[in-house]
Amino acid sequence: LAKTTQPISMDSYEGQEVNITCSHNNIATNDYITWYQQFPSQGPRFIIQGYKTKVTNEVASLFIPADRKSSTLSLPRVSLSDTAVYYCLVGGQGGSTLGRLYFGRGTQLTVWP
């Protein structure tokens, strides 16, 4: 199961774009990359998922280079409410990898006014 490496913490100001990079050197061919957001005393919330290149939804973009050994979550124009812990996970569905998503310690993003 591929493990991930993220910065422990990041700081930003309101209105700025934030990019959080995750390393996953041992990612397997059938692994997807998924990002979650967690606020204190709440369960993680799914943000975005991708396999390769770029994925964009209404809240974020996910950039994945061709070798897939890293990924970058991009949050445009952050606000104070984006202060949270962000987790990067890699995993696949089916077979022995079912359910075994590894949540690391995540990245604590703090947005300042």
Next chain:
Amino acid sequence: SQTIHQWPATLVQPVGSPLSLECTVEGTSNPNLYWYRQAAGRGLQLLFYSVGIGQISSEVPQNLSASRPQDRQFILSSKKLLLSDSGFYLCAWSVLAGVGNQPQHFGDGTRLSIL
């Protein structure tokens, strides 16, 4: 739409007492179900997962057990709680898919304190 419910939200139990945490999912059938524990300031640790009624897989040996008596019900139990069982317990579900990785959707968690 699908929803997941966990209860209670907070629980304070003495050492040695039993435990039962319940999780139910609505709006979907045959979900994969998961129990996680999160220690303060740490990431999530997968405890159990289930792909169907009566099918439970354990990730780590521990003082806890899980059961799935119905398709959309997942229960976390203990016969005798230890101090080390304190933490934030999260239930999650995902759709079983043949291709790709389906994201997991989490409940609001139970804060368990052992005294």
